[in-house]
Amino acid sequence: MTVSEEHAAKTQVGEDIMSIVETAGSNSSVPDFNAEQERHAYREMLLIRRFEEKAGQLYGMGFIGGFCHLYIGQEAVVTGMQMAIKKGDQLITTYRDHGHMLSAGMDPKGVMAELTGRASGYSHGKGGSMHMFSVEANFYGGHGIVGASTPLGSGLAFANKYRGNDNVCLSYFGDGSANQGQVYEAFNMAKLWSLPVIYIIENNKYAMGTSIDRSSSTTDLSQRGVSFDIPGEQVDGMDVRAVKAAGDKAVARAREGKGPYILEMLTYRYRGHSMSDPAKYRTKEEVQKMRSEHDPIEQVRARLLDKGLADEDELKLIDKEVRAIVSEAAEYAQNAPEPEASELYTDILKES
């Protein structure tokens, strides 16, 4: 394939993505947010984005090591879903997890300090970017093995059902995980036992460097539950209102004991798979088009301004507040002490 043919092929993938987002959305039917919801979504998404940009910067400065998978571009997915659940509901995801933690209410300082491997990080510096947990925030990780969070999330839902409460578990995974065998094993049992779990497939179109068309025999991932009689739908994952509306329905259904549901969130990551990925498998135009036409934060910002729900000054205040939180977290994470050497041998087993 010549360079220009390759470019054309990549552009084709890009156009398919746009059309999926646009048709899935049919956003005229999406219920509007009120002013408070718009402001909340704006602030939450902005916090994730600024946090991730700062994490990228700290990575570049050598403060964060190893793998660091940024959530930039996908902020509407977790933000909208968090708006659809109640306290006590659990969430679990794979390793692109910083946004989920912030959205679950975990302290940005503790998350950033874990990224820099410090004693006051959520895992005392022993977990890093991909392995953080908070019992308090009902955040069950942070899992580095592609596909593993799906049965684990189903197990959390099993615990809810066993206890007879009405909590639901949001089990997030990506288009890459969607081809793992254990995902389907979990689907089967979740339906068989009517577990209160929502499978949220964050389809950002690329499993590392392999586009969904190159990895998946069927690309409508919302229909991957058909063999198990699990219903699903595609959602415009760049529109936080569409995410919340779909989340509301799926969560209510699971809470009523009607079992699992699949929400395929059509979304997009602006950055590479991890920090060290130059992302040569897609064109700059594709990325730029998503950023300029579908950015989840810009959509909310535009609505807030167009509808007169907020003015520039108010938004600037939110920006400033978010920047201050992120700067404080970064400052803290750079200066907090590393774990004591004695921590090497702690937390391996619990005292019986």
Place this chain on the structure above:
Amino acid sequence: MATEILMPALSPTMEEGKLAKWLVKEGDNVQSGDVIAEIETDKATMEVEAVDEGTLAKILIEEGTEGVKVNTPIAVIAEEGEEVSAEAPSGAPVEAAAPPSATAPVSSPEPAPAAPAVMAAAEPELSPNTESASMTVREALRDAMAEEMRRDGDVFLMGEEVAQYQGAYKVSQGLLDEFGERRVIDTPITEHGFCGIGVGAALGGLKPIVEFMTWNFAMQAIDHIINSAAKTLYMSGGQMGCPIVFRGANGAAARVAAQHSQCYSAWYAHVPGLKVIAPYTASDAKGLLKAAIRDPNPVVFLENEILYGQSFDVPKDDDWVLPIGKAKVAREGSDVTLVSFSRGMAYTLEAAEVLAGEGIEAEVIDLRSLRPLDMPTIIESVKKTNRIVTVEEAWPVCSIGSEICASVARDAFDFLDAPPTQVTGADVPMPYAANLEALALPTAGQVADAARAVCYAK
């Protein structure tokens, strides 16, 4: 305040790179997320995004410059309306900005701490009036589960054929009738999936017993046993425990060949974050399974199909809970130490009887737990006998016996009068043919021969 943009590291190993191209020029307004430059390393070309916003006041490193060190200031961003001093710093790496080495614990000079010693609790003392009853290992395991399920509503059993079929090996016989289908759950044949669901339920605070029909099939699920169950407490800084028992038949059965006859003792004993138990007697099976269910950690419980039907005396005591990590001296002796576990104990005890007839008094240690491994009991015995033979059905390479022999050579070298010796299964996949299968498993005769050899007896 003006902010410096530093040359970023684009991978954990990058030290310098080429500033290939500026995509903005001085005076341009930049927003967070704007791509401002391209950087080339030996591996790739990467884009640099702005984190701060404002006006690009000054470019400090011209495009095309090679060998720009990580953390060198490459440009200055000024806030709106701000004047940038003409004396903007020129491109020298910023020491204060903590170069990567300052954050890399590997370069830390502090010595690694020693691993803590593992102390097991003492054996429970039974009142002399406690009666015993003969029961099979199968019944002992069933009673252990039933008693713990009565005691704690969070304990439940899941696995293939555990409920309506009453257990593929009848270990769960009667549990469905007593506890109902909420707590005794038949799964589809889908080890990876139901193991993950069990682990998830444990992370959520329940206390699952996950039965694998045999441990051979748990290879499909080993990712969850190790990556999800064993490592989570550590990865969460001690926040999130995983109280779960994985149990089922391990090792060789009879005439089921290679894929159904493998001992996984060394596989799981290798893993920090797990406890591993492999009992021989019904009494130990019951007391240790009860301990495993009460333990807040993930426990791998290795049973043996051939032992299920064998009977032993078991104390009649609902609180018969044994300490995990404590070996048992099954037979006292002064001439040679024989160490085994699970079904290997049968050959070992038989060999000890034969040796006694020849005037060789063997001390037989039943490990019972493989992790933590009770090395103090073994070392104590070797100090007395000065000889050791380990016995197991597993493959010889990197086996439990290898670990014990290495530890004895290190910690009791001066006490040894003969090389530590191993009796193991043959280093082959288990054959089907009856004669070949017999050749692949250790025998009492081999154990006795090994003992005679280290005693320099004929």
